[in-house]
Amino acid sequence: MSEKRKGALGLPADTPLERFLNGIVVENPTTVLVLGMCPTLAVTTCAINGLSMGLATTFVLALSNLVISLLRKVIPDTVRIPAFIVVIASFVTLVDLLMQAFVPSLYEALGVYIPLIVVNCIIFGRAESYASKHGAVPALFDGLGMGLGFTCSITIIGLVRELIGAGTAFNIQLLGEGTIVPGPVGAFLGMYTPVSIFVLQAGAFLVLGTLMATMNRINRKRAEKGKDVSKYKSGGCMNVDMEIPSKDKKEDKKEDKKEDKKEVSAKEDGKDDKAEDKKEEKEEDDE
């Protein structure tokens, strides 16, 4: 958005459609901004859990963005962090109660991670960096787009883990014994043995690590072609977390963290510049 009034994908900035697509494609919170890693890892044991967690987060994100945007002129600057937290936490409580009432089985499966949407950095990050500075309509669509982008990514991660780890997709047996695919193809797929480590905790880390490495590689390639990759960063919620204390007159302590961050970004720059021996690494990525 450096150019004047030009947003993502060449659309005019801050229109609903531009914001919507920006969240899903251009600034996808999981794969591009690398935010909200805790739920990404914790609930993606199967695609359904990922999908419902994503939708719950979308709901909270869109509505809290809307409300914060509407209140942005009312909330004094000094107390905006607690104010945002209260807004977000209210919507999370709403989702929590709604899910408890209408989809108890999902509520059981997601457990403590539903209330923990409160501390999901995506929501706070969007409230702070977008909703508190823009009007209600773009903010709402920004929330929707970001939320759906998050939903897509974690559903896909969940699908991959479920497929490799249990041979199912959305609880339908595709691979391994009892596959629903008929005929010789089914017989072939039936030979698959699920790698159950992928539905265990360790699998989450392995899948995420591979995803991040793939993103790194794509970014390096883009950098080679001379495209702007400054939006891309890796390192998770730290990027947002570090900004939060700084607002509470804690400059002195922030310093230390800032240096850390600089180091990281410096390293990444170096990494982006190098980019050689692509073929070899492609094999690495593929595994």
Place this chain on the structure above:
Amino acid sequence: MNVVGQLISILIMSSLINNVVLSQFLGLCPFLGVSKKVSSAAGMGGAIIFVITLASAVCGLLYKFILVPLDLVYLNTIVFILIIAMLVQFVEMFLKKFVKPLYEALGVYLPLITTNCAVLGVALLNVSNEYNIVEGIVNGFATAVGFTISITILAGLREKMEYNDIPESWKGTPIVVITAGLMAIAFTGFSVLR
């Protein structure tokens, strides 16, 4: 005696078997972010132990004596997150004023903890597991110890990995995440203690 046994079992469960980072994925941000050096990892661990223990005590008291009698249990998420944010600020001010050495050791890490999902996670888990206040405090302490154990191990590994030849795309966070995955496999072994 039974009470002590119960507490010890919570201690082992929360610190090793259900390790907060490697099996529950709470507090991943500092886990990946502050694990470059063993010394800073240990500092972070110390701060986390301090804050989580305190926060689970305060949240436990609050839940038992305010939220339950007033029938406001459904507000626990809002109340806990605000209390934790406030508590961290307060602890920081208190330490700065009265316990200088501790402040110098932990001060840098305290502001980072406010939004750490582990703190809120423990408070909420204490409620959903129906722990009483003492059990809640022990659970908080054990969870934080588990965090410290895993972050210190990861920092040690990362210090060694500095000199390794890692494929270009995997440098930085990806390889750290993979390392955490291997640690998670190792920690699965603790589940036989159950």
